Structures are given as C-alpha cells and as structure tokens.
Amino acid sequence: MFSPKIEEYRFGYIVIDGRSYSSDVIIHAQGVEPDWWRMQGHSLSPHDVKSILDRNPEILVVGTGGSGMMVVTEETRRLIRHLGIQLVVERTQRACHTYNRLSPSKRTVAALHLTC
Numbered sequence: 001m002f003s004p005k006i007e008e009y010r011f012g013y014i015v016i017d018g019r020s021y022s023s024d025v026i027i028h029a030q031g032v033e034p035d036w037w038r039m040q041g042h043s044l045s046p047h048d049v050k051s052i053l054d055r056n057p058e059i060l061v062v063g064t065g066g067s068g069m070m071v072v073t074e075e076t077r078r079l080i081r082h083l084g085i086q087l088v089v090e091r092t093q094r095a096c097h098t099y100n101r102l103s104p105s106k107r108t109v110a111a112l113h114l115t116c
Helices: 046-053 074-082 092-102
Strands: 006-010 013-016 019-021 025-028 031-033 059-063 086-090 108-112
Touching: 006 092, 013 025, 025 046, 046 074, 046 108, 059 092, 074 086, 086 092, 092 108
Parallel strands: 059 086, 059 108
Antiparallel strands: 006 013, 013 019, 025 031, 025 108
C-alpha cells in the first residue's frame, strides 16, 4: 500500500515526499491536498471532514497544531465513531509520527493544522 511519507514538520511548514507545504494539509494514499480550510479555523466540524470521510479511512489522524489549539468538536468525534473510524487527535508533531507509523499498513488519512 503506497502512502506519502512525512519527512519534516515544524511550525507552519511540512515536507511530504520531498515537497514542502506552508498551509494545512490532508494526506491520504492518493496524495496530498494542500490549503486545507475549515469553516472555523481552530475548530474541526463535521462539515470539515466530509471529503476526508469520503475516502473511507480506517484511521483518521488529526494534527491540532504546534501547541494544540485546534479542537475536534464532540459532534465530529461522534460522527467519526459512528462510522467505525479510529480517531487519533494529537499535536501536529506527534500526529506526523503517528501517521508515518500507521499509514503503510492501514487506510490512514492525516488532517494536519500546521500552525498554532
């Protein structure tokens, strides 16, 4: 199973398979979606994860930023649980490591907030 590899992360910057990004990203087996935008910047709502859920992941890894400022709403958590998807919510540095560890063997999507 091919999965993009996160090579580096630091506040506001990430390198995935040799390409650098400076905006929030979604990573999945088909590639990287740059410029990920949420309706409310530091809150992850069900609307914000629709395109992610369409990819039918087994695991969704959410990076909440360098200092963990982004929150996953309870409504979003319930929706993800209801669909039988394992949810991992961590600060982005740790989420990058988690994604790299899980993605080679499981259908894993990472949604990463790169700043605060």
